[in-house]
Amino acid sequence: MMYGEPTNPIPFVVASYALGAIGIFGYALWVYFHRKKLTEYLSVLKSNRR
Amino acid sequence: MKQGGNLMLKLSILFIAIAIHWLLAWFWVPVDQMQGEVYKIIYLHVPSAFAAFWCAGVLFVVSILSLRNSQASRYVQLGKAATEVGLIFTILTLATGSIWGKPTWGTWWTWDARLTTTLLLSLLFVGWLLLHNSMDSGPSRNRSCAILGILIGADVPIIYKSVTFWRTLHQPQTILRPGGGTSTMDPDMLIVLVSGVVLMVVVAQFLILERRKNIELDAELTELSLNGGQ
Numbered sequence: 001m002m003y004g005e006p007t008n009p010i011p012f013v014v015a016s017y018a019l020g021a022i023g024i025f026g027y028a029l030w031v032y033f034h035r036k037k038l039t040e041y042l043s044v045l046k047s048n049r050r
Numbered sequence: 051m052k053q054g055g056n057l058m059l060k061l062s063i064l065f066i067a068i069a070i071h072w073l074l075a076w077f078w079v080p081v082d083q084m085q086g087e088v089y090k091i092i093y094l095h096v097p098s099a100f101a102a103f104w105c106a107g108v109l110f111v112v113s114i115l116s117l118r119n120s121q122a123s124r125y126v127q128l129g130k131a132a133t134e135v136g137l138i139f140t141i142l143t144l145a146t147g148s149i150w151g152k153p154t155w156g157t158w159w160t161w162d163a164r165l166t167t168t169l170l171l172s173l174l175f176v177g178w179l180l181l182h183n184s185m186d187s188g189p190s191r192n193r194s195c196a197i198l199g200i201l202i203g204a205d206v207p208i209i210y211k212s213v214t215f216w217r218t219l220h221q222p223q224t225i226l227r228p229g230g231g232t233s234t235m236d237p238d239m240l241i242v243l244v245s246g247v248v249l250m251v252v253v254a255q256f257l258i259l260e261r262r263k264n265i266e267l268d269a270e271l272t273e274l275s276l277n278g279g280q
Contacts, residue, residue, distance in 0.1 A: 012088050012149050032058060
């Protein structure tokens with residue numbers, strides 16, 4: 001076995017990309033659901049003004 | 051709502067683009083002769099690093115604009131969005147680098163120049179958010195955050211050149227070799243790596259702009275609530 005090559009590299013690769021998916025997609029989805037909530041609240045507040 | 055539908059459409063396109071890139075990285079590019087399959091973390095690690103640098107660059111630019119006009123809140127709103135997204139990508143860079151380092155270097159962490167300066171970047175991003183949250187909105191906060199934002203931007207060239215300035219464990223520049231030499235990477239690997247960098251920078255910029263819209267809406271909501279809906 002060459003120096004540095006793990007016996008099974010797959011868990012390392014899977015863990016990395018799982019973290020990437022959680023970080024990037026998780027943040028993006030949070031932005032989306034936060035936008036939905038904000039636009040809903042704004043819509044209610046503005047309609048109460050009338 | 052139409053606005054929400056548009057955002058979900060844009061997010062879906064980005065998710066599909068990322069998924070295609072990752073599938074290419076996993077199944078199409080050849081395996082590295084020395085490191086084997088574990089090297090494929092590079093297709094997430096390097097693009098994340100460049101995305102983090104992009105966010106720091108955006109923060110640097112809006113910080114300078116904010117210093118010129120500290121009354122305007124739009125620059126600090128953009129700065130906050132860039133800082134949040136930059137922090138996400140910096141943490142991702144550190145985490146994937148650590149996961150890659152264990153099987154290749156035999157350690158999760160070392161106080162190498164590049165790792166240390168990247169950790170510093172993440173701490174600076176956190177510091178910016180803490181500073182922003184600790185002060186009331188206004189020109190004083192805008193100026194303070196702008197000064198820190200400029201310092202954060204100044205860390206990026208140090209991180210990038212750290213492998214050239216100092217003797218480091220981290221591998222030297224791969225895409226652009228020092229002295230202007232061409233990359234020694236396999237062309238298939240290089241094209242997927244460079245396309246990944248471009249894609250991740252686009253994703254970062256998209257997230258910055260969409261997050262900034264949310265911050266603006268939040269500010270509008272706060273103002274309307276304080277004014278009793280009048």
